[in-house]
Amino acid sequence: MAKKKRKGIDISGFVQIRSVRDGIITYDNNISAVLMKVGSLNLALLDEEEQKIKINQFSNVLSLIQGDCSIVKLERPMELTGYIENQQENLKIQHRKFKNGEMSEKGYNQRLKQVNYEKNLLTQYSESTPVLTNEFYLIIYGRSVEELVYAYNNTFEKLLHIKLEPKRCDDDEIKYFLYNVYNPLGNKTLSDFRNNSNFREDILPEFLEFHATKIKSDSMVASIQGIYDFPMNVGPTWLAPIVNIPNTTCVINIKHVPTSHARTLMDRAITEIKTQMLNRNKSSEDIAKQTQLESFLYILEEIERGSEILKQVNVLLMGYGVDQYDLKKINRTITSSIKQAAMKADKLICRQMEGFVGILPTPRDDIMNDNGRDMPSLTLAAGFPFVFQSLEDKDGILLGYNRTNLIFFDPTVRNPNRTNSNIMVIGKSGSGKSHFTKKLLLKMLLQDIKVCIVxxxxxYDVLTDRLGGQSIDVGAAVDSRINPFHIFGQMQEDVEEGVSEEKKKQTFKAIFSSHIQFLEQFFQSVIPDLTNKELSRLSEMMIESYRRKGIKEDEDFEDIANDKFPVIDDLLAIVEEKISKLSDLIVKEPNRSVDLGDELSDLRNLRVYLGRMGSGGALSGLWNGPTTISVENSDLIHFDFRKMTASKNEQVMNSQMMLVLRFLENEVSKNRERNIARKENKHIAIAVDEAHVFIDDKSPAALYFMFQMVKRIRKYNGIFIVITQNVNDFVGTESIKKYTTAIINGCQYSFIFGLNPADLQSLMELYASVGGFSQEERSFIGNAGIGQCLFVVSPGQRITMEKITISKDEEKAFK
Known part of the structure; x- marks a missing residue:
């Protein structure tokens, strides 16, 4: 390929890179470098002790890097091509599902509108109104590739431990990084560097012109400044406001200072301070110098003990714009930010070329000799620039944005920091919680995740109707019945594949035993006055009812037809039979009336209790008969409890909730079986709205079932979503709190919308075991506006969502 003709000076010397191969950058002078992308962590959202831990951990990282290194912040338009392509795939999913009869034509048309809306929105962001995002990189230089790789791997592991989520860069990503350093306003994308052997030509601008205070290229006008004076006393993230100034590239060049030289430098600095103190004029200056002297003496002591390392640091800042007018505005922002940070900058007049060389990802920095400052690694670590909040999951749902960039969230992501897909959504009425949850479920559905809503x-009736889902009125009796005796598939603690027939029989026995225990809980829930003796007798008769139906405890219950399972009337028939036999026996043998009287009394009580549920009873239509619910051909299932909630019969409602969760447990289990049979990786989501409604201290079985679901669903490609506006109910009694706290511990993600002060205090109690919230976070939650929330991704990643975006087009799906 012929070289490009370039205007201006010969700039080929600015790319002294021989090769990029196997993740190693090799320079013309035989020095090599490795590059990793570094994530973000907002220290401001952590409490003071956690901040200290993270800073000390990062100081340890810097201390262990014996060679030179650089921290680079780039600002670039978010790469949205992949997200746009995802929408194209989502369209194919809707076409396939409609063809397979999984939704109505009405639902199909609405879903297509939703996918196309998202696709058009992302295209607009990509082409017309790009969203800029910050990216952080760490470059380590060295002569020995072997030592460099060791340092790279060691650093990578330690950054993982800090929760900075480092990412290894392949050769094409390294070339793209280099291009963005040279051309921060360039329009090339990562795809332009895939398998590009001529990258040296492609990363260079068309031309470069160096002036006294600025640089010109074909795509930008820029100016470079060097920070040379820093505050004596600094707090956490003291460098972040400078590093993260918009429309800038910031490079922190760091040179290792050998211990012997560090001692010499500190001795010289201490002598200089003492000399200045002898010539003092003002008492205020005397105090400042004394403080500085004590700091230097402490640093020297730490160096002597081997607890501290000195680094020579040079901070370079390149502001850029499309023209001179744009640059002037940016420079005003830079000047103001530097002043507010109590720092001083060298504008590098007539040294812009030297500044540009220092910005480039090479070990050369001629400005370091003049402006570089010796700094303890702990002080440098406290600068912690990685505070830019972002989440860009590859297949993520566009949720909204924080202060500067879009947030893409994929609940199915699994890594060491994200171990399950469960979600907690909390917020007071009117906070935007409900709209957000509907949007989340809508987007999951469009991505081929089966959604079940309690x-x-x-x-959610409007959403279900417009998206072609199936709505089930759980209080409508015959047409939506779940037979309590129906044995559904269950989620096990340990799941195995390819087991023997004997192992399968043992599994079926365990399922049968588990279901009998479930029935005991069910009847205790619906009959709270049931005594232990009555429950024991009832349990024996339940097992007998299965035997009389010819159902063995070690057979595959999935093969049994719905109408072959026992029903309440079958159990009542056994009760009546036993009452009749005992009554006849007592008549024949009056002397046995004492020892048989208790059993007869228990059976008569059971007959009364069960009579409400048997033929002719008030609850007969609800539970007395085969299961009539079928959801095989639906990917959106809505269990509507509205009528049951209105009846205010909490015992019946909680008992029905247990049955619904049991039914959904079977759906989760079947999802896994289908994945195994078809070699797929599909997910299923279960959302429980207003979960506090199902919390009852007198009848905690429904809450227990939610706890069990949260605990086990992660092994089945499941997502359990708990939504509530009443946090106080989640605190409740100690027995309630035991389960609600466990549910929160089992939820990887939390979306916390605005709360009232009383609820905020309850929230602190619930989240105490998972780290709680800092004062900054509590303040944000207490003052959050509509659609604002704290998004907890992991203990080390919390994002303040400035706005959950829900457009008028999206609202058409559920409002």
Whole structure:
């Protein structure tokens, strides 16, 4: 390929890179470098002790890098091509599902509109109104590739431990990084560097012109400044406001200072301070110098003990714009930010070329000799620039944005910091919680995640109707019945594949035993006055009812037809039979009336209790008969509890909730079986809205089932979503709190919208075991506006969402 003709000076010397191969950059002078992308962590959202831990950990990282290194912040338009392509795939999913009869034509048309809306929005962001995001990189230089790789791997592991989520860069990503350093306003994308052997030509600008106070290229006008004076006393993230100034590239060049030279430098600095103190004029200056002297003496002591390392640091800042007018505005922002940070900058007049060389990802920095400052690694670590909040999951849902960039969230991501897909959504009425949850479920559905909603107040009937889902009125008796005796597939603690027939029989026995225990809980929930003796007798008769139906405890219950399982009337028939036999026996043998009287009394009580549920009873239509619910051909299932909630019969409602969760447990289990059979990786989401409605200290079985679901669902490609506006109910009694706290511990993600002061205090209690919230976070939650929330991704990654974006087009799906 012929070389490009370039205007201006010969700039080929600015790319002294021989090769990029196997993740190693090799320069013309035989020095090599490795590059990793570094994530972000907002220290401001952590409490003071956690901040100290993270800073000390990062100081340890810097201390262990014996060679030169650089921290680079780039600002670039978010790469949205992949997200746009995802929408194209989502369109194919809707076409396939409609063809397979999984939704109505009405639902199909609405889903297509939603996918196309998202696709058009992302295209607009990509082409017309790009969203800029900050990216951080760490470059380590050295002569020995072997030592460099060791340092790289060691540093990578330690950054993982800090929760900075480092990412290894392949050769094409390294070339793209180099291009962005040279051309911060360039329009090339990563795809332009895939398998590009002529990258040296492609990363250079068309031309470069160096002036006294600025640089010109074909795509930008820029100016470089060097920070040379820093505050004596600094706090956490003291460098972040400078590093993260918009429309800038910031490079922190760091040179290792050998211990012997560090001692000499500190001795010289201490002598200089003492000399200045002898010539003092003002008492205020005397105090400042004394403080500085004590700091230097402490640093020297730490160096002597081997607890501190000195680094020579040079901070270079390149502001850029499309023209001179643009640059002037940016420079005003830079000047103001530097002044507010109590720092001083060298504008590098007539040294812009030297500044540009220092910005480039090479070990050369001629400005270091003049402006570089010796700095303890702990002080440098406290600068912690990586505070830019972002989440860009590859297949993520566009949730909204924080102060500067879009947030893409994929709940199915699994890594060492994200171990399950469960979600907690909390917020007071009117905070935007409900709209957000509907948007989240809508986007999951469009991405081929099966969605099941437990809805106490009929909030999701419109969404279900417009998206072609199936709505089930759980209080409508015959047409939506779940037979308590129906044995559904269950989620096990340990799941195995390819087991023997004998192992399968043992599994079926365990399922049968588990279901009998479930029935005991069910009847205790619906009959709270049940005594232990009555429950024991009832349990024996339940097992007998299965035997009489010819159902063995070690057979595959999935093969049994719905109408072959026992029903309440079958159990009542056994009760009646036993009452009749005992009554006849007592008549024949009056002397046995004492020892048989208790059993007869228990059976008569059971007959009364069960009579409400048997033929002719008030609850007969609800539970007395085969299961009639079928959801095989639907990917959106809505369990509407509105009528049951209105009846205010908490015992019946919680008992029905247990049955619904049992039914959904079977759906989760079947999802896994389908994945194994078809070699797929599909997910299923279960959302429980207004979960506090199902919390009852007198009948905690429904809450227990939610706890069990949260605990086990992660092994089945499941997502359990808990939504509530009443946090106080989650605190409740100690027995309630035991389960609600466990549910929160089992939720990887939390979206916390605005809360009232009382609820905020309850929130602190619930989240105490998972680290709680800092004062900054509590303040944000207490003052959050509509659609604002704290998004907890992991203990080390918390994002303040400035706005959950829900457009009018999206609202058409559920409002």
């Amino acid at each position: 809805d106490p107040e009929g909030e």
